[in-house]
Amino acid sequence: MKRINLLVISLLFCATTFAQQAIWGVISIKSPDIHSDNNVTFRLKAPKANTVQITGDFLPTQKIATPYGKFDAPGIENLTMNKDSIWEFTTAAPLASELYSYSFIVDGVRVLDPSNVYMNRDVTNVTNIFIIGGTPGDLYNVNNVPHGTVSRTWYNSPTLGMKRRLTVYTPAGYEDSQKQRYPVLYLLHGMGGDEEAWIALGRASQVLDNLIAQGKIKPMIVVMPNGNAAQEAAPGESSLGLQQPTTQLPKTMEGSFEKAFPDIVKYTDSHYRTIAQKSSRAICGLSMGGFHSKFISAEYPDLFDYVGLFSAAIMPNGNTTCEIYQNQDAKLKIQFAKKPKLYWIGIGNADFLYKANTDYRKYLTDHSYPFTYFETGEGHIWKNWRIYLAQFTQKLFKQ
Amino acid sequence: MKRINLLVISLLFCATTFAQQAIWGVISIKSPDIHSDNNVTFRLKAPKANTVQITGDFLPTQKIATPYGKFDAPGIENLTMNKDSIWEFTTAAPLASELYSYSFIVDGVRVLDPSNVYMNRDVTNVTNIFIIGGTPGDLYNVNNVPHGTVSRTWYNSPTLGMKRRLTVYTPAGYEDSQKQRYPVLYLLHGMGGDEEAWIALGRASQVLDNLIAQGKIKPMIVVMPNGNAAQEAAPGESSLGLQQPTTQLPKTMEGSFEKAFPDIVKYTDSHYRTIAQKSSRAICGLSMGGFHSKFISAEYPDLFDYVGLFSAAIMPNGNTTCEIYQNQDAKLKIQFAKKPKLYWIGIGNADFLYKANTDYRKYLTDHSYPFTYFETGEGHIWKNWRIYLAQFTQKLFKQ
Numbered sequence: 001m002k003r004i005n006l007l008v009i010s011l012l013f014c015a016t017t018f019a020q021q022a023i024w025g026v027i028s029i030k031s032p033d034i035h036s037d038n039n040v041t042f043r044l045k046a047p048k049a050n051t052v053q054i055t056g057d058f059l060p061t062q063k064i065a066t067p068y069g070k071f072d073a074p075g076i077e078n079l080t081m082n083k084d085s086i087w088e089f090t091t092a093a094p095l096a097s098e099l100y101s102y103s104f105i106v107d108g109v110r111v112l113d114p115s116n117v118y119m120n121r122d123v124t125n126v127t128n129i130f131i132i133g134g135t136p137g138d139l140y141n142v143n144n145v146p147h148g149t150v151s152r153t154w155y156n157s158p159t160l161g162m163k164r165r166l167t168v169y170t171p172a173g174y175e176d177s178q179k180q181r182y183p184v185l186y187l188l189h190g191m192g193g194d195e196e197a198w199i200a201l202g203r204a205s206q207v208l209d210n211l212i213a214q215g216k217i218k219p220m221i222v223v224m225p226n227g228n229a230a231q232e233a234a235p236g237e238s239s240l241g242l243q244q245p246t247t248q249l250p251k252t253m254e255g256s257f258e259k260a261f262p263d264i265v266k267y268t269d270s271h272y273r274t275i276a277q278k279s280s281r282a283i284c285g286l287s288m289g290g291f292h293s294k295f296i297s298a299e300y301p302d303l304f305d306y307v308g309l310f311s312a313a314i315m316p317n318g319n320t321t322c323e324i325y326q327n328q329d330a331k332l333k334i335q336f337a338k339k340p341k342l343y344w345i346g347i348g349n350a351d352f353l354y355k356a357n358t359d360y361r362k363y364l365t366d367h368s369y370p371f372t373y374f375e376t377g378e379g380h381i382w383k384n385w386r387i388y389l390a391q392f393t394q395k396l397f398k399q
Numbered sequence: 400m401k402r403i404n405l406l407v408i409s410l411l412f413c414a415t416t417f418a419q420q421a422i423w424g425v426i427s428i429k430s431p432d433i434h435s436d437n438n439v440t441f442r443l444k445a446p447k448a449n450t451v452q453i454t455g456d457f458l459p460t461q462k463i464a465t466p467y468g469k470f471d472a473p474g475i476e477n478l479t480m481n482k483d484s485i486w487e488f489t490t491a492a493p494l495a496s497e498l499y500s501y502s503f504i505v506d507g508v509r510v511l512d513p514s515n516v517y518m519n520r521d522v523t524n525v526t527n528i529f530i531i532g533g534t535p536g537d538l539y540n541v542n543n544v545p546h547g548t549v550s551r552t553w554y555n556s557p558t559l560g561m562k563r564r565l566t567v568y569t570p571a572g573y574e575d576s577q578k579q580r581y582p583v584l585y586l587l588h589g590m591g592g593d594e595e596a597w598i599a600l601g602r603a604s605q606v607l608d609n610l611i612a613q614g615k616i617k618p619m620i621v622v623m624p625n626g627n628a629a630q631e632a633a634p635g636e637s638s639l640g641l642q643q644p645t646t647q648l649p650k651t652m653e654g655s656f657e658k659a660f661p662d663i664v665k666y667t668d669s670h671y672r673t674i675a676q677k678s679s680r681a682i683c684g685l686s687m688g689g690f691h692s693k694f695i696s697a698e699y700p701d702l703f704d705y706v707g708l709f710s711a712a713i714m715p716n717g718n719t720t721c722e723i724y725q726n727q728d729a730k731l732k733i734q735f736a737k738k739p740k741l742y743w744i745g746i747g748n749a750d751f752l753y754k755a756n757t758d759y760r761k762y763l764t765d766h767s768y769p770f771t772y773f774e775t776g777e778g779h780i781w782k783n784w785r786i787y788l789a790q791f792t793q794k795l796f797k798q
Binding site: 106112116152153165172 | 516529636
């Protein structure tokens with residue numbers, strides 16, 4: 001085995017030149033260290049630091065004042081140096097099952113945990129992640145179940161005049177069959193997101209693999225487009241190069257994406273073994289994606305029998321003069337006259353869009369338009385959207 | 400637009416709770432800032448830090464002494480605080496075109512650049528990346544050319560007794576055709592790598608998209624398996640959960656992966672529109688993947704007409720008693736009697752495997768086995784492997 005050891009050592013030096021401390025006897029740091037009782041210890045080696053803190057969504061939120069009002073921000077806790085000269089923090093109580101995000105703050109600088117290679121990008125911001133098993137955490141884990149395929153492909157949008165990137169989930173068994181056809185869920189991201197958001201932050205492929213394996217949802221194709229009409233693709237995935245992401249994108253929520261949506265349906269129906277009919281199509285999205293789902297499903301009332309609005313940015317009259325946003329009363333009247341099988345609204349009771357959604361529910365009720373309502377605690381966060389995805393998909397394509 | 404602004408602000412707070420500094424008037428930091436002359440400035444806000452340094456492969460390497468001998472390590476430079484109280488470092492001379500990796504070191508702690516969301520994981524280690532355009536950097540950029548599809552799928556390996564994850568590149572146009580068949584390149588990673596390595600560190604999909612668009616290579620399917628026979632999938636992508644990656648994996652370079660390789664070929668030929676014949680199959684890999692390519696192509700001499708050894712871990716007699724590694728003289732005699740169209744060896748003249756490869760070339764020459772040799776500077780690094788991929792693929796499937 002001597003040759004192999006030399007190879008390992010040499011490779012670590014030559015190829016991964018920063019990894020050297022791992023092999024020269026320096027204490028290997030485990031972080032996060034998830035204990036059997038679901039307490040978690042976080043550790044960082046930073047001998048010269050004056051203060052090391054941790055912030056993350058596993059800590060209670062705190063209100064912080066801004067020129068625009070008070071907002072929730074994640075709590076911050078101090079790490080202390082342990083006897084091995086490692087900074088350490090252990091949670092005060094076991095954590096509930098969930099996928100959590102965190103960062104360290106070393107002398108005021110936000111720092112990713114060098115002991116944890118698992119990260120999510122949320123718009124401009126990268127944080128480390130970890131999962132506490134149980135319910136719902138096990139839904140977000142890769143389990144020993146059949147796995148679907150996740151493809152990053154490119155579709156042609158004649159309406160937007162470009163090829164655009166598309167993330168597509170095909171369920172386990174899709175490639176082994178030459179004949180079976182599947183229903184399709186179109187799953188839309190929020191403002192600042194892109195075609196990577198549901199896969200990364202939403203753990204969509206894990207949720208789908210697991211719920212399909214449990215027999216709780218029908219095997220389905222899930223199409224995750226980029227909802228920013230000016231973008232070809234997620235940051236770093238287009239010819240714009242490795243630009244910094246931004247929420248300040250042109251052509252979002254001004255009608256272009258909604259208008260061009262049939263390009264995506266057409267591509268999907270012509271490139272995948274879909275059941276190309278209204279009763280086998282669903283559309284849903286979070287925040288801006290809920291806004292998109294609302295207007296797309298109303299504009300094209302023959303496309304989708306299932307509509308899901310997750311913490312939707314309900315802005316009934318839209319923000320531009322685009323035709324898509326006009327005559328909503330008449331469009332909704334037509335949409336509901338065609339009796340969609342499910343019109344589903346989910347929101348957290350602390351969401352800043354809660355009132356807008358309450359008003360919209362009243363509108364639907366006043367017009368006798370049937371809908372299903374699902375309320376959770378907390379606000380405008382991925383924790384809720386993952387739950388809504390699991391809830392909504394269990395209601396699809398079963399009638 | 401007021402509603403949109405409120406939405407943006409609210410979303411940044413609620414969904415990406417760390418991003419707050421970006422919108423409250425704090426100086427937005429550009430890092431890396433690639434100037435028009437290809438000098439690069441790196442910046443970090445760390446007002447309380449005593450020292451901020453940068454390390455990366457754009458800096459000259461330095462020899463460091465270890466118990467195992469002297470090894471190359473990337474250089475380290477100090478940042479200085481500029482007039483805006485931002486730590487800053489600008490390269491002393493324009494950088495050559497390349498994809499580079501770097502990290503900051505704040506008071507001794509290695510830190511990712513919070514202004515740069517683009518990162519690569521190399522085994523246990525995550526670093527930021529940036530690309531300097533030109534040659535070869537433009538090959539690694541996403542350009543305005545037709546793009547292939549990258550799929551993460553799962554194949555069945557009866558030989559290894561598990562389903563295993565597989566990264567597959569299908570060239571632009573694959574999905575639009577129902578009939579065209581394509582040759583296949585099997586592209587293998589090195590020790591500690593996995594089915595993500597060539598896509599992330601090797602920029603394989605960009606290299607292939609760009610070379611195909613330039614007409615320099617034939618459109619081909621590229622199959623990137625996981626070469627660690629004990630693993631179902633890359634770290635984080637199997638039911639082992641979000642475990643820390645390691646190079647200390649069982650069942651690497653002991654024959655299991657090589658023996659089971661026909662499972663991958665069988666899956667590929669039955670699930671993709673391949674040209675299922677030797678003259679339309681190539682295999683290559685870096686380091687351990689070169690070792691794998693050498694033994695797989697010798698063990699199954701009717702499978703591959705093109706073989707590429709990139710900085711291959713040449714260990715002629717293998718490391719175990721596995722039958723795969725026995726009788727190499729006889730197996731190579733058979734392999735070369737069948738006249739492979741290309742047996743390609745590439746290595747850097749500073750590679751720790753240079754002598755082993757020189758010895759192997761002498762062996763091939765002594766036996767009159769034809770091969771093509773391509774030597775570069777430097778050593779056992781991704782910079783070389785990306786170049787070898789571009790060189791090797793240009794020679795495939797043209798006869």
